[in-house]
Structures are given as C-alpha cells and as structure tokens.
Amino acid sequence: MNKVDLVRSAVDRLELSRKDAVALIDGVFDDIQAAVVAGEPVKIPGFGQFKVRDRAARMARNPATGEQVKVPAKRVFKFLPAKALKEAVMSKRGSRAGAARKKIGSKAAARKATPTGRKTNSRKKR
Numbered sequence: 001m002n003k004v005d006l007v008r009s010a011v012d013r014l015e016l017s018r019k020d021a022v023a024l025i026d027g028v029f030d031d032i033q034a035a036v037v038a039g040e041p042v043k044i045p046g047f048g049q050f051k052v053r054d055r056a057a058r059m060a061r062n063p064a065t066g067e068q069v070k071v072p073a074k075r076v077f078k079f080l081p082a083k084a085l086k087e088a089v090m091s092k093r094g095s096r097a098g099a100a101r102k103k104i105g106s107k108a109a110a111r112k113a114t115p116t117g118r119k120t121n122s123r124k125k126r
Contacts, residue, residue, distance in 0.1 A: 048080055050077070055073060
C-alpha cells in the first residue's frame with residue numbers, strides 16, 4: 001500500500017473529494033513527523049507507537065580487520081507495534097507458514113526417497 005492507495009481508501013470510506021483526502025493524509029503524516037522530531041512519542045491505540053530513541057556512542061569491532069572503531073551517538077526512529085497489530089499479523093502469517101512447511105517437508109522427503117546419483121564426499125584411506 002502506498003500514499004495513492006491511502007488517499008483512494010479515504011475517498012471511499014469518508015466520501016471526501018480527492019483534494020480533501022490528500023490534505024487529510026498529508027496532515028496526519030506531517031503531524032506525526034512534527035511530534036516525533038520534537039521527541040514526543042505518537043501513540044495510536046490498536047496500531048502502535050512511533051518514537052525516537054537516543055543511542056549512546058560505543059566501541060565496535062570491524063569484523064574484517066578486528067580493529068576497534070568508534071560508533072558515534074545518534075538518534076534512531078522506532079515503531080513499536082501494538083499487541084492487537086502483532087496478533088493480527090501473526091495469525092495471518094501462521095496460516096501461510098504452516099502450508100509452506102508442509103510443502104518444504106514433502107520436497108525433502110521426496111529427495112531422500114529418490115537416489116541423487118552424486119558421489120559421496122568420503123576420502124579413501126591410504
């Protein structure tokens with residue numbers, strides 16, 4: 001879903017003109033952005049919470065060289081979903097994940113049942 005879809009939904013649900021729906025959607029996003037930039041959390045019951053957190057400076061390690069690197073302090077944007085949103089997403093995903101597991105399991109069983117014709121990786125003793 002994108003902004004055009006949101007505008008179209010607002011037009012259908014609220015019977016607004018397209019111009020008014022665009023103004024409504026833009027206004028909501030502007031208000032959320034202004035509050036979060038000011039450091040205030042935006043709480044929408046049943047949906048979630050938008051907020052900014054401050055991360056302290058820390059020392060990290062470059063995995064390629066092992067060298068220690070200083071990571072500067074920064075502000076990060078966070079979205080914390082409400083319990084109702086989490087449950088709705090997980091219940092929808094659960095039905096798909098179960099079906100995907102069954103398909104994967106049957107493919108794995110089929111591969112085991114049929115010979116692959118590959119050479120084994122065992123070494124000959126000398």
